[in-house]
Amino acid sequence: MFADFPTLFDWLARLQFLQGFPAAYLVLLMAVIIVVVRDWRLTLLALLLLYLAATLLFVELLDPRLAVVKAFTGMFVCLILYVTARQVNWGKLPVDISPIEAVQLRAERQIRFGPYLLPTTLPFRLFLALVMALVVWTVGQQPTFQLPAITQPYLTLAVYALVGMGVLQVSLTAEPLKAGTGLLMFMAGFELFYHALEQSVLMLAALAASNLVLALAIAYLTQIRHTPGVLFD
């Protein structure tokens, strides 16, 4: 039954149309979505897609059998954050706590945009994300800003996109899960650069373990931030 199941190399061949610039653009798009969107479900979905797109870029630097570790690590990270997000009701108030009781978790102010209700901070975040995307795009095109040991321009673009958007996300929010996704984006961008320098299996494993430890710390802080006792404080 599984004899015809496609191998890793079959998958890569099927996804060849995404390799190179499309993967880098996908990474940039997902990073922008993570910065702009407040809904945790969309954020985690975008993070998962970002990890999968980044894996296509890692294939350019590592043996595909090693690069796939990045995809698995990303999936485990998203799984850890997904379980945490579900446990804390996606960052919303538990049904048995009223907004008046929860001192620490105020509902975000919203504005009506046609039939939709949108957070008031959305235009600001969108503006910053677009400015950062523009900066990343411009810097990525300049030969003077080409990263050492990286020859492909789309890899440079992806590294700048992940690092820039990651730092922007961390600086925009104090919410552990949202800021944590920024930290993970930053680390993914750095790993993309670092594996152009260093391809040892031990370092690959150490970086994967670091990502998982970071995800656990983020999950822990998210849980602490949203326990009822803390919300009443």
Add this chain to the structure above:
Amino acid sequence: MSLPAPLLLMGGPLLPALATAALRRWPRLAAGVGAACALLLWRLTASLSLDAASAAGLFAGDTLLLLGRSLTLSEGVRLAFALLYGGLALLLLLSIWLPQGSDFTPASFAVLSILSAAVMARPFSFAALLLLAAAAVSTAVIQANRPDSADAALRYLVFVALATPLFLVASWMLDSGQLSLQGTVWRLLLVGFALLLAGFPFYIWVRPLVVASSSLTPAFQFGLVQFGQFLLVLALLQENPWVWGVSAFLELLRWSGLLTLALGGVLALVSRDAGHVLGSLLLVDLGGTLLLLTLGATGPAAALAAFLARFGALLSAGVGITVLQRRRAQADHTLVWWLGLAAFVYGALSLLGFPLTPGFGPRWGLVMLLARPDSGWLWAVGMVMVALVAGAAGLVKCVRTLVEMPAGPLQFSRSWRDVADRPTTIILIVLLLGALAFVFFPQTIMRQAWELASLLAPILAPLLAPLQP
């Protein structure tokens, strides 16, 4: 059969971490068990022999091979970790009386275990990743089941995570051995050190951490953990001595330290409560330590002494603040309240480096080193003094507010039993007397610091020998 000594430092704390994690529902019991284990670890580490041939105990030999990488325990690291376990034992003993967060005890053991692996691991790229792991576990120590403490823990994690790539790339460049990369390496190390040691402009995580975390956490984080991180910084500089010789590196690090110190003084002056004042004075001390690192051969030794004094200062101030907060609702200022205030003020003054406090020695050392004619930074002495005066003014303002706020003066008409509960009084008096003992016998701190400096950075040993107290 004997086991490699690094295994004691790495694996030793993990057993109490597991044991106390099982007891986390009873924080006082966990702290008591943890204190006993920390004392045992201190004893084992202090008596450890690194010579495999002559050792008679369970642990011997200085090298552990793990996944093809070697972890080497030097005499300096052994002595440093004996001090760290001694400090942890003291912290946990105090946390029997002042229970901290539920994860404080197990997480503190886990952090020291990972930190010891980071200090011993080579190449440095693995040490950098272990530092990140230690920071991730530290979040459990910092959080105190309050929203602002979770935010502070996240901020700390972010800064260490930002420093990690810099160390990884610098380490790769150092391992590649290309001289053309030296200019990039020192720049990466400069920013990495500033992020890790809270130098300007990366100091913004310090005050929220002091204000939001539980009372003994700053002593753990800035006294013990940062001491371990400083060991790694020293080891990096020791193994790459050319970095000491880059004048731009030293100059920029010195500026970073000086600006942190100056900002600490200014922030103390405008702070509104005891927690913020303490955080600001800690910035003064952190800036002073960074400055010391750059000031010749004796600087790092004085910086190590500053770490030891800082631990004591934060311990005293943390206990003092807790006592003040606990007694806030009482109608009168009791004897315990005044003792708590004294402990807070004494710790704060020690951070400033006032005479008759343990912090005076390192601060005096800083002023003397800056004032040397060959340093070229004589003018910085004035800036340091202004910052210290501003810090002291901020402290005076804070104390005046505290004294005036709740109620009238100590009611001596009442019986002692009413105004003072005995254990608190005894602990506070012992703490204050202990701090005073360090003032009258400063060689207890200075000798340890000098010995550590000459062991950790043998490059400095010939210069330190004639100065040893």
